[in-house]
Amino acid sequence: KQEVTQIPAALSVPEGENLVLNCSFTDSAIYNLQWFRQDPGKGLTSLLLIQSSQREQTSGRLNASLDKSSGRSTLYIAASQPGDSATYLCAVMTTDSWGKLQFGAGTQVVVTP
Amino acid sequence: DTGVSQDPRHKITKRGQNVTFRCDPISEHNRLYWYRQTLGQGPEFLTYFQNEAQLEKSRLLSDRFSAERPKGSFSTLEIQRTEQGDSAMYLCASSSPLDYDGGTDTQYFGPGTRLTVL
Numbered sequence: 319k320q321e322v323t324q325i326p327a328a329l330s331v332p333e334g335e336n337l338v339l340n341c342s343f344t345d346s347a348i349y350n351l352q353w354f355r356q357d358p359g360k361g362l363t364s365l366l367l368i369q370s371s372q373r374e375q376t377s378g379r380l381n382a383s384l385d386k387s388s389g390r391s392t393l394y395i396a397a398s399q400p401g402d403s404a405t406y407l408c409a410v411m412t413t414d415s416w417g418k419l420q421f422g423a424g425t426q427v428v429v430t431p
Numbered sequence: 432d433t434g435v436s437q438d439p440r441h442k443i444t445k446r447g448q449n450v451t452f453r454c455d456p457i458s459e460h461n462r463l464y465w466y467r468q469t470l471g472q473g474p475e476f477l478t479y480f481q482n483e484a485q486l487e488k489s490r491l492l493s494d495r496f497s498a499e500r501p502k503g504s505f506s507t508l509e510i511q512r513t514e515q516g517d518s519a520m521y522l523c524a525s526s527s528p529l530d531y532d533g534g535t536d537t538q539y540f541g542p543g544t545r546l547t548v549l
Contacts (some may be wrong), residue, residue, distance in 0.1 A: 352537065361542040361543045363539050364540070419476060
């Protein structure tokens with residue numbers, strides 16, 4: 319059974335620092351891994367999707383890496399801004415459970431001015 | 432706006448009442464998903480459709496829950512005889528294997544319907 323863990327549960331950094339968010343999963347037979355952002359009381363915004371054959375994806379200040387063998391993904395956000403404050407969730411889709419995203423509980427990020 | 436839309440955004444109901452939520456996916460997406468999210472947790476998968484066919488249902492989807500996608504476009508999620516434990520955010524997402532992200536089948540989420548059962 320796939321389990322997705324995000325540590326830490328909460329993180330506070332001063333503006334300008336780089337953010338490093340971790341996601342681990344127990345079953346390496348994944349189809350893809352997706353990172354989302356969620357603002358309080360809102361839906362999810364897709365940030366990056368990494369296919370199982372890829373090692374990383376980049377979009378602007380965001381970079382996500384994937385190491386299937388160790389069951390880890392890392393989301394890097396460069397030069398954080400107060401507007402980056404949100405909860406960040408990772409989700410995996412395993413090859414034997416197509417269509418079903420399994421989420422971690424998220425990391426709540428606060429960027430202080 | 433051509434994103435995923437959900438209606439209503441908020442629903443307050445009394446225990447025992449029936450509620451129905453609607454999701455309109457991105458128009459060219461043939462796959463539609465329902466998830467449930469409780470406070471402080473990540474979303475949990477409930478069910479998904481490809482066109483009008485319901486292809487997978489989670490064991491979380493008890494007999495009181497039913498989802499439909501009658502014409503392969505919008506979908507409804509109905510909860511009968513609501514219980515306080517049903518209070519959650521209900522999220523809908525859609526995807527397409529041929530989407531404009533190069534066929535990655537990225538799931539795009541709507542704003543959710545927050546259900547409160549008193």
